[in-house]
Amino acid sequence: MKFQLLPSTFDENGCASARQHLSCFVIDDCVAIDAGSLAMATSSAQKKQIRDVVLTHAHLDHIAGLPLFIDDLFAKLKVPVRVFGTKEVIKVIERDIFNWDVYPSFSELKNEHTTVLEYRTFETNREFLVKHLRFKPIAVNHKVPTVGFVISDNNKTFALSGDTSEMDEFWEVLNVEKKLSALLIECAFPDELEELALVSHHLTPNRLKKELEKFTQKDCPIYVINIKPMYFDEVVRQVKALKIKNLEILKVGRVYNL
Numbered sequence: 723m724k725f726q727l728l729p730s731t732f733d734e735n736g737c738a739s740a741r742q743h744l745s746c747f748v749i750d751d752c753v754a755i756d757a758g759s760l761a762m763a764t765s766s767a768q769k770k771q772i773r774d775v776v777l778t779h780a781h782l783d784h785i786a787g788l789p790l791f792i793d794d795l796f797a798k799l800k801v802p803v804r805v806f807g808t809k810e811v812i813k814v815i816e817r818d819i820f821n822w823d824v825y826p827s828f829s830e831l832k833n834e835h836t837t838v839l840e841y842r843t844f845e846t847n848r849e850f851l852v853k854h855l856r857f858k859p860i861a862v863n864h865k866v867p868t869v870g871f872v873i874s875d876n877n878k879t880f881a882l883s884g885d886t887s888e889m890d891e892f893w894e895v896l897n898v899e900k901k902l903s904a905l906l907i908e909c910a911f912p913d914e915l916e917e918l919a920l921v922s923h924h925l926t927p928n929r930l931k932k933e934l935e936k937f938t939q940k941d942c943p944i945y946v947i948n949i950k951p952m953y954f955d956e957v958v959r960q961v962k963a964l965k966i967k968n969l970e971i972l973k974v975g976r977v978y979n980l
């Protein structure tokens with residue numbers, strides 16, 4: 723299994739930069755988790771293959787590319803784009819995005835082959851299949867209903883926290899999983915913005931350290947994701963200062979093979 727965090731910003735030379743404004747992970751070039759930069763940063767091969775998008779929550783930085791992705795593919799789709807989310811998340815994107823005011827209600831539209839958007843609702847703690855992947859959704863602790871996932875193919879398993887603050891259930895589930903090949907966990911703000919992190923339900927390096935003490939798979943590679951770009955350098959410095967074995971910053975754009 724391979725995964726990649728798609729880029730979402732450009733440096734002064736027009737090349738992808740390490741700053742992560744939007745969140746969109748692609749697994750095996752065919753399944754997306756979140757859709758922040760889905761329309762903008764997918765390769766043409768990924769555009770051809772991705773028809774399944776699994777959402778952690780409905781915040782804009784995680785869904786921004788979804789309307790544009792469907793729009794871009796509208797005439798070519800032979801099967802619908804299937805959007806997986808909890809009923810709370812589906813309700814928000816139907817009400818606030820695909821409402822004809824902000825963007826077309828694609829679930830009502832067909833091209834000459836197919837409907838272009840279908841929803842698949844899932845419940846927390848109930849596994850579901852997406853292509854060759856098994857997803858286990860676990861409620862995490864964010865400002866809005868949000869899930870993290872344990873994701874497995876027949877061979878490997880990894881976990882992704884989504885946006886979150888302190889968690890218990892997530893760790894309870896991970897700690898009884900068979901060996902994980904990777905854990906991706908957020909750390910949005912630097913330590914000096916503890917108050918803002920608390921109010922918005924995100925982690926800081928200090929609080930990430932406390933969270934990782936709850937994780938019993940001590941050899942698992944851990945990658946930090948969802949760092950607010952404005953504070954990127956500071957968060958990276960503070961994460962490195964934690965000196966936690968196997969903890970590093972996930973590289974935007976790099977393909978990770980598990």
Ligand SMILES: [Zn+2]
Pocket residue numbers: 779781864885
């Ligand atoms: Zn969020």
